[in-house]
Each structure stands twice: as structure tokens, then as C-alpha cells.
Amino acid sequence: MKLLLLLAAFILPANAAPVVLVVTAAAPDYLQAAGGTLAAMIDRGAEVYVLRITNDEKDSYNLAPEETALRMKAESEEAGRLLGVKEVISLGYRQWELADVSFTELRDRIIWHLRHHRPQVLFIPNPYTEHDRVLDRYYTGAAAEDAWRAAAFQNYQPAHAEAGLSPHLTPELYYYAPPVDPRRHEPESTATFVPQPKTVDIKATFPKKLRATQALKTINYSQAARLRDRLNATKRRLPLLDTLNEKSASQLAEINLQGLGMTEEFRYAGADYQIPQKYR
Numbered sequence: 001m002k003l004l005l006l007l008a009a010f011i012l013p014a015n016a017a018p019v020v021l022v023v024t025a026a027a028p029d030y031l032q033a034a035g036g037t038l039a040a041m042i043d044r045g046a047e048v049y050v051l052r053i054t055n056d057e058k059d060s061y062n063l064a065p066e067e068t069a070l071r072m073k074a075e076s077e078e079a080g081r082l083l084g085v086k087e088v089i090s091l092g093y094r095q096w097e098l099a100d101v102s103f104t105e106l107r108d109r110i111i112w113h114l115r116h117h118r119p120q121v122l123f124i125p126n127p128y129t130e131h132d133r134v135l136d137r138y139y140t141g142a143a144a145e146d147a148w149r150a151a152a153f154q155n156y157q158p159a160h161a162e163a164g165l166s167p168h169l170t171p172e173l174y175y176y177a178p179p180v181d182p183r184r185h186e187p188e189s190t191a192t193f194v195p196q197p198k199t200v201d202i203k204a205t206f207p208k209k210l211r212a213t214q215a216l217k218t219i220n221y222s223q224a225a226r227l228r229d230r231l232n233a234t235k236r237r238l239p240l241l242d243t244l245n246e247k248s249a250s251q252l253a254e255i256n257l258q259g260l261g262m263t264e265e266f267r268y269a270g271a272d273y274q275i276p277q278k279y280r
Helices: 002-008 027-041 065-083 103-117 135-148 158-163 203-213 218-231 247-259
Strands: 019-024 047-054 087-093 121-125 174-175 196-201 264-268
Touching: 019 027, 019 103, 019 135, 027 047, 027 065, 027 121, 027 174, 027 196, 027 203, 027 264, 047 065, 047 103, 047 135, 065 087, 065 203, 065 218, 087 103, 103 135, 103 158, 121 135, 135 174, 203 218, 203 247, 218 247
Parallel strands: 019 047, 019 121, 047 087, 121 174
Antiparallel strands: 174 264, 196 264
């Protein structure tokens, strides 16, 4: 019976558009690591929701945290609109301070959205990378991974039933991370129950990814200004940043995004991860 229920979770009605939930620690993370893949899914009819955990209030230049948070909320929603996202939902946690947030609290809030949106596909930050120094992505990914598992069990947050939310199993999981994971070419020890490498060509959707990323004007300007400051401190220069404004910051964002390449890499847990071939 349990196996039949698990198999049923992979069956969509004919011609049904899949629902995709994306969990991201900060506004740019999912765009840089998975924006092209998501744009392609949207073009094929997917309905995508983005759950933004922090408010990005620290990633600005000469702006107060409150002003930064307000701008970033508006810009993250505009970036989502340009990509084709149905809704960007912001939880409002303080950026780079998730270490002080209860793991259970964060996990259970993600469980609520899994049960509410009932996605067929889930994108989360990969908490197992060893090259990423942004710990918010680790805390977000770990909580989201546990929420993916726990959302299927009715004894996690049974009070959700009072709001009409029942347990939900999301069949497909994509782990995303900043590019150039030094371990990404290591062979897997086994193909059974191990998320597998998956590479997606995004040439066709790169323009959408770029437009969405460039909509994050506050963060793009902040990154350009801080790069210029570091260059000045070491008596170097980048001609593009001799005049620092929205245009030059946008051009730098494009150069950075092109440097990531025209593919996106994931660890993917799909049907083979959930149900071995011998049972299907």
C-alpha cells in the first residue's frame, strides 16, 4: 500500500502543468544557479513559486537596512516577474543571520508552503557543498531538505490539517549551488538512492535569466561598488567601473553571469531516487 501511494505521487493528470517550488536564501541565489532551467520549465507551462527566506537587507551600498529591504522586496518580485514566476514569497528573516534561527521553525515554515502549493518539483540550495562560504545557503538548504522529507508525514505539524493542509510528497528534487563545485566530477559510489549529477543547457533561456538578474539593481550596484573599492585599495582599476552607475553595474552583472556559462548543474533526486527500477 505504501509503495502504491508513493507511485501515485509521481502521476500527474494528462496535460497538467507542474507546480514548482523554489526555496532560496537570498534573491540572486536561485537566479544565478537555476534561472535558465526554471525559465525553460515556465516556457513549457510550469507554475513556479519562489520562497525567499531572507530580506537581503545587508547587501547594499550606502543604504540603510530598512531601505535596502524595501528595495530588495520590490526588485526580487520584478526579477521573478521577468523570469515568469507566479509569485515571490518573502519570509523576511535577517540576511546572514540564519544561524540564530531555530532549525525547526525554518523547516516547519517550508513544510507549510510545500503542503499549500503541493509542488511536483522542488529546488533547494545544496547544503552539502564544501566551497560555498555563504552559510545562509547551508541553513536554508538543510531546513528545506528536511522539510521535503517531513512534509509527507502527518505527525509533523498536525495542526496544518485545521487549515485544510494535508501531507504532501514532492516527487522531484533539484539541489542547486554556485557553479564550480570542486567535487562535481567525482563519480558516484552508487546509483541507488544517491542524487545524481544533472546538467541543463540554458542557451535558449539565458536572456530571461539575464534580465531577471539585472532587475536586482540594489545588489548589482553594491557588488560593483565593493569590487571598485577593493581594486582601489590595491591600486588597480577596471575601466568599466571608472564611472559607477546603474548601467555599469548592470554590465558587470552580465559579465559575471556570462562567466558562469550556458549550462546549470544540479544534484537531482527523481523517480530513480525514490523508487528503484525493479519496483516500477
